[in-house]
Amino acid sequence: MKDIVPSPPPIVRNDVASVQALFQKNVVPSYGRFDIALSHGSGSYVFDVTGKRYLDFGGGIAVTSLGHAHPAITEALLEQSRKLVHISNLYYHEPQGRLAEAIVNLIAPGKVFFCNSGAEANEGLFKLARKFGHDEGRYEILTAINSFHGRTLAGIAATGQDKVKKGFEPMMPGFRHVPYNDLAAVRDAISPATIAIMIEGIQGEGGLTMASPEYLLGLRKLCDEKRMLLFMDGVQDGYFRTGRFQSFQRILEQRAVGILPTEKNQPCQQDAGSTFLPDGISMAKSLGGGFPIGAFWARAPYGDLLGPGTHASTFGGTPLGCAVALKIFEVVRQEKLADNTRTMGEFLRASLQSLAKKYPQVIQETRGVGLMIGIELAANIPNLPGDTTKTQAVRFVNLLHAAGLLTIPAGANVIRLLPALNLRQSEAEEGLRIIESVAAKLAG
Numbered sequence: 001m002k003d004i005v006p007s008p009p010p011i012v013r014n015d016v017a018s019v020q021a022l023f024q025k026n027v028v029p030s031y032g033r034f035d036i037a038l039s040h041g042s043g044s045y046v047f048d049v050t051g052k053r054y055l056d057f058g059g060g061i062a063v064t065s066l067g068h069a070h071p072a073i074t075e076a077l078l079e080q081s082r083k084l085v086h087i088s089n090l091y092y093h094e095p096q097g098r099l100a101e102a103i104v105n106l107i108a109p110g111k112v113f114f115c116n117s118g119a120e121a122n123e124g125l126f127k128l129a130r131k132f133g134h135d136e137g138r139y140e141i142l143t144a145i146n147s148f149h150g151r152t153l154a155g156i157a158a159t160g161q162d163k164v165k166k167g168f169e170p171m172m173p174g175f176r177h178v179p180y181n182d183l184a185a186v187r188d189a190i191s192p193a194t195i196a197i198m199i200e201g202i203q204g205e206g207g208l209t210m211a212s213p214e215y216l217l218g219l220r221k222l223c224d225e226k227r228m229l230l231f232m233d234g235v236q237d238g239y240f241r242t243g244r245f246q247s248f249q250r251i252l253e254q255r256a257v258g259i260l261p262t263e264k265n266q267p268c269q270q271d272a273g274s275t276f277l278p279d280g281i282s283m284a285k286s287l288g289g290g291f292p293i294g295a296f297w298a299r300a301p302y303g304d305l306l307g308p309g310t311h312a313s314t315f316g317g318t319p320l321g322c323a324v325a326l327k328i329f330e331v332v333r334q335e336k337l338a339d340n341t342r343t344m345g346e347f348l349r350a351s352l353q354s355l356a357k358k359y360p361q362v363i364q365e366t367r368g369v370g371l372m373i374g375i376e377l378a379a380n381i382p383n384l385p386g387d388t389t390k391t392q393a394v395r396f397v398n399l400l401h402a403a404g405l406l407t408i409p410a411g412a413n414v415i416r417l418l419p420a421l422n423l424r425q426s427e428a429e430e431g432l433r434i435i436e437s438v439a440a441k442l443a444g
């Protein structure tokens with residue numbers, strides 16, 4: 001064994017530079033990383049290798065739904081790993097069946113396919129659409145400009161941002177992009193080959209833009225008229241992040257109670273959120289709280305389109321992954337984390353709006369709902385330090401890091417807050433204090 005796999009060299013100096021050196025030598029440099037090396041976490045806090053503590057408002061990009069080192073996740077991992085970690089999808093096992101049931105119960109009758117990531121969940125939906133349209137020669141999927149759907153070849157073809165495509169042409173055929181929130185543009189773009197449209201309820205990577213209720217309802221009507229499938233990419237905005245399991249439920253409910261402006265400021269039918277349904281929803285990220293698991297739900301009868309032998313994933317829905325995801329559902333329910341997400345989200349949004357008023361030269365506006373919040377920075381922040389070849393968003397995030405807060409850039413000018421769903425009031429206040437301290441310094 002020793003001859004085949006040499007033991008790794010010990011990390012002698014436990015500092016950022018030595019960890020970075022390991023990456024520089026051995027890890028594919030496809031990510032732009034911040035100069036932070038993390039070693040452990042607890043709840044909404046993480047600690048770097050030097051012992052510095054950060055409040056985590058990035059949540060590993062909307063993943064760590066229960067924060068870090070949650071005892072329920074540790075317990076589920078231990079308990080299930082003593083029984084069965086993996087068996088392949090040649091056999092049945094209870095955790096996968098129960099997890100699929102939990103997801104179906106939260107959406108509507110349909111079926112669930114399990115995989116490992118958001119891109120893979122979207123790939124499954126793309127294949128489902130192609131299967132649906134195959135005999136009529138329909139295969140084309142429309143997606144939105146500024147969308148993000150993953151980094152696989154189909155994922156970058158589906159994503160409505162040139163930066164992810166550059167250098168990887170030719171793109172996989174069968175995707176076209178239309179302006180977001182523009183129903184007429186979708187109608188005009190439909191060709192005889194079009195079979196589906198996929199959108200995010202809230203564009204995450206694209207800068208926190210939210211679909212309007214009219215757009216969602218209009219897309220449903222259009223898809224019904226044209227016998228097309230309507231897919232929602234819920235990878236980032238799903239899993240209670242908005243206060244409901246899926247973002248469309250929250251968006252339509254908000255219209256009903258008049259939180260969001262409507263076209264004519266008319267409240268829509270009270271039940272729009274519960275009667276509207278897409279035909280497919282992709283999920284990943286928070287579903288496993290950090291354990292990699294993805295899934296798509298397809299509405300009945302489309303859930304039966306992919307028959308035996310048509311689609312698969314070796315690690316999809318392992319007993320271990322499903323046991324963890326089931327445990328997270330249990331904690332979310334028991335601790336009423338959907339309600340917490342609403343309360344904390346409303347508190348953060350209102351407080352950030354006040355900061356935007358107080359420091360207009362730094363914060364232009366805030367957007368989002370629940371614990372998916374975007375802070376749009378002012379166009380040219382005076383005195384913003386840092387490497388000017390980097391975006392304002394990256395430079396602002398660096399200042400927050402120095403002050404002890406992790407956040408995520410979205411596009412060139414927006415900062416995303418995607419904290420754990422169990423964020424506490426005191427932690428929300430601490431994060432706001434840090435954001436205000438940075439804004440105040442910049443406002444000078």
Ligand SMILES: Cc1ncc(COP(=O)(O)O)c(C=O)c1O
Pocket residue numbers: 061116117118119120122148149150151200204205233234235236237284285
């Ligand atoms: C909306 C959306 N879809 C898909 C993906 C891809 O997910 P993954 O990185 O798990 O493949 C992401 C990741 O950020 C996302 O935000």
